[in-house]
Structure formats: C-alpha cells, structure tokens
Amino acid sequence: xxxxxxxxxxxxxxxxxxxxxxxxxxxxxxxxxxxxxxxxxxxxxxxxxxxxxxxxxxxxxxxxxxxxxxxxxxxxxxxxxxxxxxxxxxxxxxxxxxxxxxxxxxxxxxxxxxxxxxxxxxxxxxxxxxxxxxxxxxxxxxxxxxxxxxxxxxxxxxxxxxxxxxxxxxxxxxxxxxxxxxxxxxxxxxxxxxxxxxxxxxxxxx
Numbered sequence: 357x358x359x360x361x362x363x364x365x366x367x368x369x370x371x372x373x374x375x376x377x378x379x380x381x382x383x384x385x386x387x388x389x390x391x392x393x394x395x396x397x398x399x400x401x402x403x404x405x406x407x408x409x410x411x412x413x414x415x416x417x418x419x420x421x422x423x424x425x426x427x428x429x430x431x432x433x434x435x436x437x438x439x440x441x442x443x444x445x446x447x448x449x450x451x452x453x454x455x456x457x458x459x460x461x462x463x464x465x466x467x468x469x470x471x472x473x474x475x476x477x478x479x480x481x482x483x484x485x486x487x488x489x490x491x492x493x494x495x496x497x498x499x500x501x502x503x504x505x506x507x508x509x510x511x512x513x514x515x516x517x518x519x520x521x522x523x524x525x526x527x528x529x530x531x532x533x534x535x536x537x538x539x540x541x542x543x544x545x546x547x548x549x550x551x552x553x554x555x556x557x558x559x560x561x562x
Contacts, residue, residue, distance in 0.1 A: 377416070381402060381412075381413060381417075382427060382430050387405070388402065389427075390471040394478050395474070399420055402423065421484070425479070428479055428488065428489060428492060432495075432496065434464065435460065438464055439464075439496075439499065442460055443457075450550065450553055450554075453503050454553060457503065457504075457545075457546075457549055458543075458549060461524050461528065462524075462527065462541045462545060463538075463542075465531070465532055466532055470532045497514065497517050497518065497521060500517060500549075504549070507553060507557070508556030509556070509557065510556050511556060512556045516556075517552060520548045523544075524545050
C-alpha cells in the first residue's frame with residue numbers, strides 16, 4: 357500500500373479525533389468571519405470551507421446559533437487564559453495588575469480581529485445567546501475583580517468595573533478599526549481601571 361506524500365497536512369494523513377475536528381471547524385469559522393463577515397457564517401458554508409460533509413458540522417454545533425455560541429466561548433476561553441497567565445506572572449502592584457488586564461483585553465480583541473464584533477452582535481439576536489454572552493462577560497469581570505480586590509480595602513465596585521469595560525469595548529473597537537493606536541487604547545483602559553480601583557481605596561476622592 358502506498359503512503360501519502362510527506363508534504364500532505366497532518367489532518368489528511370490520519371483521522372482527526374472529535375476534539376481535533378471541533379478545533380479545526382472553529383478555526384475555519386473564524387477565518388470565514390474574518391474574510392466574509394459573520395453574516396456569511398453558516399453551517400453549509402463552514403462545511404464547504406472545511407472540506408467536510410454537512411452532517412459533520414451539524415453533529416458538532418447543531419445550528420448556526422450553536423456555532424456562534426461556540427465561537428464566543430472559544431474567544432472567551434482564550435482571553436481569560438491569556439489574562440490569567442499574565443496576571444500570575446506580573447508584579448504584585450495595583451498599577452501592574454490594571455495594566456495586565458488592559459493589555460489582555462485590548463490585545464485579545466486585536467488578535468481576534470474585527471470579526472469578533474460581528475459574532476458578538478449576532479449573539480444579541482437570540483435571548484439564549486445573549487444570556488451566554490452575559491455569563492461569559494460576567495465571569496471575566498469577576499476574575500478582574502478578584503485580581504484588583506486585594507489592593508482595595510472594601511473591594512472594587514462591580515458597577516464601576518461594568519462601566520470600565522463599557523469603555524474597554526469602545527476603546528478596543530476603535531483600535532481594531534484603526535481609529536486609535538493599540539498602545540493608546542491600552543493606556544486609556546488602564547487609566548480607567550486604575551481610577552475605578554482607587555475609588556475603592558479612597559471612596560471620597562473624585
């Protein structure tokens with residue numbers, strides 16, 4: 357029996373596991389969203405671009421809504437992991453922690469590209485998917501709060517962090533659109549987060 361030529365992709369030389377296939381489908385989905393926009397992301401289009409039969413895609417995601425949910429969860433997992441690693445390695449000062457959070461937030465948005473906003477907007481079309489996005493966002497916010505609370509006697513205000521991340525979305529979108537620089541977005545977000553934490557340290561200030 358002849359063997360495949362050595363230059364064939366690994367996935368062409370062996371059968372992918374279920375987890376590997378799901379990872380491949382998610383990566384192809386992000387490429388479609390980047391090239392054609394989130395509206396073009398359908399299960400049929402994904403099957404075509406991934407060179408698999410449609411039942412394979414339906415087996416993994418069920419519906420387009422299921423695919424969109426998987427994409428947002430994939431982004432959220434990577435963003436949270438990147439921030440967690442950076443926080444663990446950073447010096448134990450408030451200024452360093454807020455800068456890590458700002459860098460991770462803006463950096464992950466820019467690394468994913470503008471297609472992220474299309475996926476996030478599509479999630480808002482369904483109550484179930486919108487609830488998923490809120491849960492992911494709330495979990496991310498709580499991780500940030502846990503990183504900043506040790507520097508604030510009363511703990512950082514969750515409401516204040518909600519406002520800070522509203523600013524974070526605007527700054528990250530502006531950076532992704534090229535309206536401001538990535539460094540500027542990171543600095544401005546760090547300043548907003550620092551001010552939020554400092555209000556918990558000295559509540560009467562500002």
